[in-house]
Amino acid sequence: MATSQEILEALADYQVQCNDNKRLRKMQRDWTKLLHFIADDNDDRFTMNVVKGEIVSFESGASGTPDIVVTSRSEYLCDMFWGDLNPSQKYLQGEIRVKASQEDVMRLDAITMIIWPDA
Amino acid sequence: MTELRKVLKLRTVISTSAGMAIATSCYLAGLQIATVLVGELAWISVLVAGFFCLLSAMCFSELTALYPSAAGIKLFIQHAFSERVAIIIGMFYVVLGIAMVGAESYLLSSVLTSTIRLVGPVFDRYFWLFFFVFFVAYINYRGVLITGIAQDIMTYVMIAFLVGVSIYSISKNGVDVVAATHSDRFTLSNIIQAAAVGVFLFVGFEWVAPLAEETTDYKLIGRGMLWAIGILTCTYSLFTVGLYVGLTQEQIREQLSSPTPIPHIVFGRNLFGPVGGLFFVLMSILASVTSFNSGLLNTSRFSYAMARDNVLPRVFSKLHPVHASPWVSILFLSLLSAVVSLLTLLTGQYFFLIVMAAALECFIYIVAAVCVIRLRMKFPDKERSFKVPLGYTIPIVTIVVFAGLLIGLFSDATRDYEGKVLFQNYWVALAMAGFFLFTTAYTLTIVPIFKRKAEERTQARVKRRPGRA
Numbered sequence: 001m002a003t004s005q006e007i008l009e010a011l012a013d014y015q016v017q018c019n020d021n022k023r024l025r026k027m028q029r030d031w032t033k034l035l036h037f038i039a040d041d042n043d044d045r046f047t048m049n050v051v052k053g054e055i056v057s058f059e060s061g062a063s064g065t066p067d068i069v070v071t072s073r074s075e076y077l078c079d080m081f082w083g084d085l086n087p088s089q090k091y092l093q094g095e096i097r098v099k100a101s102q103e104d105v106m107r108l109d110a111i112t113m114i115i116w117p118d119a
Numbered sequence: 120m121t122e123l124r125k126v127l128k129l130r131t132v133i134s135t136s137a138g139m140a141i142a143t144s145c146y147l148a149g150l151q152i153a154t155v156l157v158g159e160l161a162w163i164s165v166l167v168a169g170f171f172c173l174l175s176a177m178c179f180s181e182l183t184a185l186y187p188s189a190a191g192i193k194l195f196i197q198h199a200f201s202e203r204v205a206i207i208i209g210m211f212y213v214v215l216g217i218a219m220v221g222a223e224s225y226l227l228s229s230v231l232t233s234t235i236r237l238v239g240p241v242f243d244r245y246f247w248l249f250f251f252v253f254f255v256a257y258i259n260y261r262g263v264l265i266t267g268i269a270q271d272i273m274t275y276v277m278i279a280f281l282v283g284v285s286i287y288s289i290s291k292n293g294v295d296v297v298a299a300t301h302s303d304r305f306t307l308s309n310i311i312q313a314a315a316v317g318v319f320l321f322v323g324f325e326w327v328a329p330l331a332e333e334t335t336d337y338k339l340i341g342r343g344m345l346w347a348i349g350i351l352t353c354t355y356s357l358f359t360v361g362l363y364v365g366l367t368q369e370q371i372r373e374q375l376s377s378p379t380p381i382p383h384i385v386f387g388r389n390l391f392g393p394v395g396g397l398f399f400v401l402m403s404i405l406a407s408v409t410s411f412n413s414g415l416l417n418t419s420r421f422s423y424a425m426a427r428d429n430v431l432p433r434v435f436s437k438l439h440p441v442h443a444s445p446w447v448s449i450l451f452l453s454l455l456s457a458v459v460s461l462l463t464l465l466t467g468q469y470f471f472l473i474v475m476a477a478a479l480e481c482f483i484y485i486v487a488a489v490c491v492i493r494l495r496m497k498f499p500d501k502e503r504s505f506k507v508p509l510g511y512t513i514p515i516v517t518i519v520v521f522a523g524l525l526i527g528l529f530s531d532a533t534r535d536y537e538g539k540v541l542f543q544n545y546w547v548a549l550a551m552a553g554f555f556l557f558t559t560a561y562t563l564t565i566v567p568i569f570k571r572k573a574e575e576r577t578q579a580r581v582k583r584r585p586g587r588a
Binding site (some may be wrong): 006009010013023027028034047065066067069075078079081082084086088089091092093094097098099100101102103106107109112113114118 | 582
């Protein structure tokens, strides 16, 4: 089970990877969303704010009304932010659950695919 | 449960489910039902088909309640059987489903060729056929989405229009039900046979299930599907009768033997002159574009996900750098549907695709009912926000009914208005069996190679997470 601190560290790295990727920023330039991540094994919650493709902030706890809610085990969330797992595979296995529009589900997966094409 | 900022309402779930089912090919299928049975009593077969689809919708509702995800179809088959079975059936269902687009673009090109003259009938036919396919492909490529409110307006306008003209046609032309009951064609066998074709009218209603992730309450999807089936049943019941009595016998004969069938346009012209025909042209465009657009959207996303899961070649997961659309999947599926359209144009056998689509739906309804039973046995305590009532009765009835319709469909022949055999339906069964064998062989031989290569890449890749390298 990943701790809250481990997930926050993973999110910090994820923020740098996303914001520094020019290709991703171009693709997501119109994408402004509030995301909630829920670790269902320890009930940890995190909020990420994306404005025009840039991750402007993330924090512990669930704040605001989200556009996207991602629920999974803390380990999977942590691995996903580090780029060590393929979120599509876990999604298709039912191990990552997403509440969002189909387009947002795909854009979320696209982030991982562009930053870590081999994940 | 956390609330989302934007959620789908019941009316949009209903309009999406119904909107996917309403297509240009439904007008022709409606006429086919009317001639298999007796036109004035065609509503009986539509009601029977609607009732059967209602049973199936209940099964889909329970499955969606269990797996409220866009990946639902793969998930429930996988958990009921295995991943391999899920890949085989998923690919079979999705790729064959795109063939329906072939019939749709073929029929829409008939409609447009008959109303808008560009160069000449032959050129226009090819032009509209490819224009339609690639126009929808372009919309998908650009990542343009039909919003919920737009879907609501389009679907409810189409339904109101169909109901309105049907009532007008029936009141204008009259329906002699008593005389119709004395017809030689009014037999139980014909009612069932027409109901089998009637299943085609509901093709695609279950494609609303992937929207479960956009709702506040997963039960909305089930409820929306049931409402959609009810609304479609009433609309089609009225329309098949209205269409039949609104055409002359000569026109029906012509339309069912024509390589460019446009029964609804002729019907519109009979009722309201050229303006009526024009209205039906607009309805055709609306119906075809919305159903084809949803079809291509869903299938291209499915192909993308399959490629990301190392089931299809990785090239299918390529995303457009600006629009974030899976452009390779869109291009491949568009070319596939263009080839099917072209083959339909060259052979003129559009009924082949209609029978195939009806058979494909029967097949997937059987799969859904079997999955309900298997999952109840495997996971009896798993939470279900909707459970089909009466124990196993409804899933078993669904299996028996649709297996019966499938066998009946395949053992019959497709005929024209005069009763002349166009083709034996077992050819459809053979074509489908051939494709099923292909997906099976692909899953058993190629997929393991992709999976192994992906595993090797994963092993070779250094983990980034601290302490996991």
